[in-house]
Structure formats: structure tokens, C-alpha cells
Amino acid sequence: MISRVLSAELAEHAGQRVTIAGWVHRRRRLKSVTFLVVRDRSGLAQVVAPGVAPGAEPCAVPGAEPCAVPGAEPGVVPGEETVVRVTGVVTANPQAPGGAELTEPEIEVLAEPTEAPPFDLYRPVVAAALPTILDHAPVALRHPRLRAPLEISAASVAGFRRALDRLGFTEIHTPKIVASATESGANVFGIDYFGRPAYLAQSPQFYKQAMVGVFERVYEVGPVFRAEPHDTVRHLAQYTSLDAELGFVRDHRDVMAVLREAVAGMVEAVRGQPAVDLLDVTLPEVPAEIPAIHFTEAQRLTNEFEPDLSPDQERWLSEWAVREHGSEFLFVTGYPMAKRPFYTHPDPLREGYSNGFDLLFRGVELVTGGQRLHRHQDYLDALAARGEDVGPYEGYLQAFAHGMPPHGGFALGLERWTARLVGAANIRQATLFPRDLHRLSP
Amino acid sequence: MISRVLSAELAEHAGQRVTIAGWVHRRRRLKSVTFLVVRDRSGLAQVVAPGVAPGAEPCAVPGAEPCAVPGAEPGVVPGEETVVRVTGVVTANPQAPGGAELTEPEIEVLAEPTEAPPFDLYRPVVAAALPTILDHAPVALRHPRLRAPLEISAASVAGFRRALDRLGFTEIHTPKIVASATESGANVFGIDYFGRPAYLAQSPQFYKQAMVGVFERVYEVGPVFRAEPHDTVRHLAQYTSLDAELGFVRDHRDVMAVLREAVAGMVEAVRGQPAVDLLDVTLPEVPAEIPAIHFTEAQRLTNEFEPDLSPDQERWLSEWAVREHGSEFLFVTGYPMAKRPFYTHPDPLREGYSNGFDLLFRGVELVTGGQRLHRHQDYLDALAARGEDVGPYEGYLQAFAHGMPPHGGFALGLERWTARLVGAANIRQATLFPRDLHRLSP
DSSP, X not given: OOOOOOGGGGGGGTTSEEEEEEEEEEEEEOSSEEEEEEEETTEEEEEEEEOOOTTOOOOOXXXXXXXXXXXXXXXXXXXXXXXXXXXXXXXXXXXXXXXXXXXXXXXXXXXXXXXXXXSOXXXXXXXXXXXXXXXXXXXXXXXXXXXXXXHHHHHHHHHHHHHHHHTTOEEOOOOXXXXXXXXXXXXXXXXXXXXXXXXXXXXXXXHXXXXXXXXXXXXXXXXXXXXXXXXXXXXXXXXXXXXXEEESOSSHHXXXXXXXXXXXXXXXXXXXXXXXXXXXXOOOOOOSSOOEEEHHHHHHHHTOOOSSOOHHHHHHHHHHHHHHHSOSEEEEEOOBGGGSOTTBOBOTTSTTBBSEEEXXXXXXXXXXXXXXXXXXXXXXXXXXXXXXXXXXXXXXXXXXXXXOOSEEEEEEEHHHHHHHHHTOSSGGGGSSSOOOSSOOOO | OOOOOOGGGGGGGTTSEEEEEEEEEEEEEOSSEEEEEEEETTEEEEEEXXXXXXXXXXXXXXXXXXXXXXXXXXXXXXXXXXXXXXXXXXXXXXXXXXXXXXXXXXXXXXXXXXSOOSSOTTSSSOOSXXXXXXXXXXXXXXXXXXXXXXXXXXXXXHHHHHHHHHTTOEEOOOOSXXXXXXXXXXXXXXXXXXXXXXXXXXXXXXXXXXXXXXXXXXXXXXXXXXXXXXXXXXXXXXXEEEEEEEESOSSHXXXXXXXXXXXXXXXXXXXXXXXXXXXXXXXXXXXXSOOEEEHHHHHHHHTOOOSSOOHHHHHHHHHHHHHHHSOSEEEEEOOBGGGSOTTBOBOTTXXXXXXXXXXXETTEEEEEEEEEOOSHHHHHHHHHHTTOOSGGGHHHHHHHHTOOOSEEEEEEEHHHHHHHHHTOSSGGGGSSSOOOSSOOOO
């Protein structure tokens, strides 16, 4: 490996001659001195080089055109986004990032950019519109503020896994190519599968349920695909779904308790990430028991009685939960059976209502989950009641024909979580290379 | 949650009355006693119930048909795969699994199977052919020996991530739907993407490279898709790829050093898993430095001089490495440029050869990796030399136009790893719901 210290570790090496490596984040040439700020994965480091001779022309930006810099060897002051290795003496300077800077530098250019970035990566605030950012994602995401949501995503997933690993879950990887467009029937992408029609999986629902019969408790972190014909700030054609399913539950409340642990694990893992400070993210408290209200109570409170909650109702309920319970999370339970998928377990005590729930977070539905049917006959009845053929569900129904415990689970959209957490107006700001109705590249 | 102890914890509760829950793995009715073996995610637990009255008919298997069992309340001895909750007294018995069994049981049926499994799940050896197993995967994988490879997979992935997390890598999730069939041009699945042609990604190669410019070190664990028209024991249409890519390397040897850490982390995570004992897996030692030979030396040793290694050569070389170096892992470095993808970095000292490598493990190529080109002009030249248009690579080339450090990476197929580790003859034995030329369900 190129022997180097990270910028975040610089201060630990005060007085030593060390090597750093990264990208020239910013070059600032003053009369008597040139400041280079070098960006690496840990942050920024300042390098102090001799200044430009009076009257010398500024170097072209970008590029590593040799400029007459008296005293600098080999006389090169590389421009922004040049990849460099810099060896110098670590010198304390309270004004430098991290409290130390490199002086007496030798600068080696590892690679030169051939184009200027679409906007200045070194400015604290991003001066580009979202389409520009998305079209130039490979370089735009180098901006610390644009990279930060993806760091928060990565930490969130690690926290999700850690919480579920602790609870005895097993990680699975399920097929993304499926034979029938079964779960919702609409919004699926068709594939040519060796000359046969097939589809991209909209969720690992059927597989994770089947695996309850094998591992009892499973999770999957993977892509799901929705051919959403909507061009909105909330819809993606591919997103990362955090799915979990567990057996031997009493009912949906046990699923909600596990979800609470998963979300708490995610928040815990994000806490302390530099990205949280950079984006000034206020992390939510996750109550030991997240407040829950029944769907009918949610209708009554909002004085709207449609069979599903509108985005407005969800926003209002979220604010209500903060006001009444001091919680940014709110469970809504008991959604009407008519609005939930056929595998949903009904509420045994309340005709027409289900053991399905949503988890609202900061005004939006973050998670959908619930208890599922577990008896084979109940599946046959549920499909018959919806006028659906058993044929396409044959593989799925096997699990139930061979004995399945009461079980349930949930699915959380990673990008939606990250977007709400960092306060992004558009889910694409929390997505690495988003796919949507119009966007298929980069 | 249903309050229960796991079968593996039973012995810790000697003398107490506890509840377990799981599937009836085996029912054995003797004259004076009936043994129920209950399977849960942690293992097996034995339950001792009063016997069948002399002359009584054996209960039908499967099912929970009430049989006249004197003294049993409510007189039900459930059959195999019935989901049960059993409360009883933990009694030491050296012959029982884990050294303890449940006596004086009360048995509650949570769900009944409606069909018999396609083969006996309780027999230590699986008495079914692979097609039967695959057709009935939701129930077949309940067999502890068939479940075990998937447990080893899950542990391997956890070890992979842990090793790379320690080294400062960031996890990413990249698009699986791409605009052009670029990387190899063949064997891609076509998709109808909102009326436009698109393809399933064969690898996250381009995206992980671009992300070196953002995070320096990235990994992804995710599905990749190959429309392999081959019906072999080695090919899958979807598999789980463990991908990593890192910047600021001197050359491919730094990539190999990181790969060594990742593989060591995988072996470490698998060590101690019950599945290892069950399948009698011999774990490999991962040498502190994995032996490496140059491609030309591999040719010389095997006395074959084709521009790529044949499966026979790979087997021979693997055996040679064990003999000569006591290592089940062997790096072959310096593959000919002509046989590697266009983004491969040439060996600067040896015309025609590359800084690409393979890692052989137990006779097969487990990993492909190498140093990549990092200068924009080198990419333009490499594409021109292969007579390829720059157009489809535009998004990819952005990263290099804006300055990229020397970098490299590797990809490891999870199912292939697991199959070699457990000694499976067919990769489908190490794959959850495999997809291939003929198989699209369950």
C-alpha cells in the first residue's frame, strides 16, 4: 500500500515528516504562500507551500501545469481534483483542519484530471441543481456534503444487521428474477429469461417467509425493483430494502418490538459519524416502546375516514406523536384488510381489520409490516376470496403445507430512511446512482 | 414473543419447567414411551411422552390426529413437521441431544402440516436427489445438512464485511439495471425499462471503481446476473458477488493483501459454526502471505501454454501449492492482457502481461482481481485498441476524467466459495433458490 497517514490522524504525528495522499480539494494561492487542501476518505488536510512569484500567471485550473513557484520542488502546484501524494512536516496550526498542517511539502502528482468538475467541489455549499449532480454523480459525490448521506446509509445498514444478528437472525440472499408478477401484479419489470418471460422481484416477501420455516429469523439487505410510472421526489425504480421476518410471534406486536430494536440499532450506528455533524442531522430518540395507535383512532384524530391514510394524515399523525408522546416514531396498527396484501393476518378480534402496521417517521411511512397468515388453508381461502389462482403461488405455498409457525416481518426502504434522517427533499439525494422513470445512467 | 428457551440452552435449565417451540423433527413411538425430537433454529431437543397403549394403531404421519395415548393430555402426539410448543421439566439425560430432555410434557400444536415432506427430514443423511431438493426447497432446506451451507454462507459474508470494515471500507449499493451491456457484451439479460431496452448488471465493476473516487475503499455484497447458456454444476444465472475496490495501491499486490484479509476474515467467521461440525468441514489455513506464481510460471509448471488456464491446470496448480507451500490458496498473477477486460492495468515491466490475478482455492478459481487503469487517456487508448466506442462508457469514464488514484479490486462468488468449503459437487447445493438455464422457481 502507498505508505501514508490519513488526514484525520495528522495531529497525532506533530513534528514528524509524514506522507498523505488524496485529491487536491482546494488550491489557494496568495502572494507569499500557497495553501493546498488535500481531501482523503477521512477528511481534509492543509498543506502550506511557498507562494507564487509576484507577477506570475495563475496556473490553469484544473491541471498540474508547472508554474514558476520559487522554492517549490519540482515547481508544480497541482490544481483541484489532482490526485497527489504529499510528504511534509506536521506542524501545529489551530486554524488548519484538525489543528495541524503539512509544511515543507514535496508534492507528487499521481493522476491529473482532464476536465473541470461540473461545480466547485471545495465550496461548503453545493452550487448545483439536482439533475447536474445526478448526471455527474461519479465526481459530484466527492463533495463531502453529497457523500455524507451515503455514509449515513452505510452506517445505518451496519446497525440494522448488528441489531438483528444479536437477536439470532440469519442473513439470506434471495432470487431477484422470479417467474410470476405475483405480489402486487403491477409495476413489475419484465425480463427475457432464456426466451421465457420473467420478472424482477418487487420484494423478497415470499422467500423470507419460506425461510422462517428454515431459520426462524431472517433478514435480507438487497435491491428491489418497482416499475413506478411516477415521476416524484419519493419514487425509485430500484431501492435497497431492509427486510426481516421472524417466527414464533404471538402477533404483530412481537414484530414491532423487533423493528424497534432494528431502528434503534440504526440510529446508534449513525451516531458519531462525521456525516451527522457535517449535515447537522438531529438524530431521533427511539423510545423503549414506540407509541402505537389503531388505524380507526388515526382516522378519528384526523377526521378523515378513507380506507388508507393520505400523506397529509401521515404528516399530521407524526406531528401529533411528537406533541403527545414526544416521539418522532409512531406505529399505526390494524390497517383494513382490504388495503393489505392477501398474506396479511386478520385481527382475530376485529372484523375487517388486520394485524398489519406501518411505522411513521418524521411525517412519512418508513416501514410496512405485520403478522402474516401461517396456516395453509388460510392461504387457500385468502386467494380464493380475492379470486386469485393458486398456480403462480405454488412454490410459496409449499412452506405452509409443511407447517409454519405464527410469524411476521417488515420492510424498510433504506433510501427513504436516509432521506428523512438528513432532511433531503428528494429521495435521489440519498441514493447512489438512482434509477427512475427517466434515469438509467450513469 | 412466545416465551421459550432454545433447544441449545435446555441443559442450562435443568430441573426447571420451561417451554420450547419448533417443529416435530421426529416422532418415535415405542411400547411404553414416545420420543418427540423438536427442531428449532438452535438444534434439537428431545421430549419424552407417555407411550402408545399396546395394540393401538400408529397415528398417520404427518398430522396431529388424536391417538389413544394413555396419560397424555390432551392425547395428541403430533407428527413430523407439526409446529409445536412444548412445556415440560428439563431432566438430565446423557443420551439426549445436549444432555437434557423434557419430561412430563404438555404439547400444544401451533400449526399442522397438510402434506408429507418429499423425503424424511429426520434422517441424518439426505435421501433425495438434487432436483427433488431444489423443487421442494422451502421444506427441503429444513434438513439440517441442507440448511448448513447457507449458515456457512451467512457467516462468511459477515466475516468478509468485518474484515473490510476494519480496513476503512464503506459499503455501497449500486444499480442492478444498466443502460448498456458493456462489461463483457455477452450473456446479459435484457429488460423492458419503461419501454426502453436495459440490462441486468453482470457486476458492480464500473460503479465500485467510480466510488474509489468518493470513498477510496468500497465493498458491495449483492446479486449479479449472467445469462449463462451453460447447464453445468458451476454456472448460475444469479449469484451473490462479494466485490471490493480500493485506491492508493502501489499495484495489484496491495489488492492481494486486502483480499487475503477478507478471506481470512471469512474463514474466521465460519470457524465454530455448528454447520462446520455437522458437515465435517475442514477449514483452510490462510497463510499470512498467500503464495503467488506468475502466469508464465504456471504454464511452465503444467507444461501447457494456452493464453488462459484450463480447469485441469487450476486443479493441478492447487495441488502443487498444497505440496510445495502447504497452502490451499494460490495466487496466479500476470495473466495475459489479451484475456483480461479492457480496464486491466498492464504489467509495466512485462509487455503483454497484466497486473491481474486469480486466487485459486481447492482446485478452482475463487476470485478474479487486479489493478485497473486509472488515467483517463489510458482508458481511451484501451477502448480504441479494442475497437470499442467510447459512447456506452461515458458515465464510467467520468470518474477518470476527474482524477483517480491507482486502484484495484476483486470479486468473489459467495456460492462458489461455500460450495468449495463444504465440498458440494454442485454449486446449487450452496445456493438459496438457484436460478439457471432451466430453473426459475421456486
